Amino acid sequence: MIVNYGFNATLTARPGMGDRLVDLLLTGLHGGGPGASEHCVVYLVSRSASDPAVVHVTEGWTTEEDHHRIFAGEAARSIVAQIEGLLAKKSEYTDYVPVCGKAAF
Template sequence: MTIGHGFHAVMKARPGLGGELIGELLNAPSLPHDDCVVFLVGRSAADPDTVHVTEGWVSAEAHAAFFATEPAQKLVAKLQLLLDGESTYFDEVPVGGKAVL
């Protein structure tokens, strides 16, 4: 498997909406998409309204093409209603590891 594009995002939910934000992310249309090979959602232990997302895609082009679709745009619109301010994105390409959930 080759991951050519990825990022890590830190999102701050409106107070008390961290669980709802996580629920939307865990139902994201990117999860079953073949070009999305890493999609991890985490929560801050100190602040349940701070949510972390790590994504890995086969290419930047595949990521851009997917996020131009209607299901992706609907998700982005839903997420915007739950967020408190801007999200922070970090350039990160997953290279390996383990996730047992």
């Protein structure tokens, strides 16, 4: 599948909540979570090397519409609601359209 819409999000957890934030974000890869959708081509959760409270999420979607439709669902709304309670400040987002790249895990 081709990624036609994506974004990077930087989330900053409240003190001592970085591990919980990562765990919660990773639940999005399972079951009915947004990262498990066939329309989610990239779902990468990373930690800052210098600040354990800072978590980065990279998502790539088939279309922006697919992203919005999946995030309007119950599973995604539940995860987002739980994430909001762990954050120290508002998340920062940067949208993008991938050109080319490589991923190996």
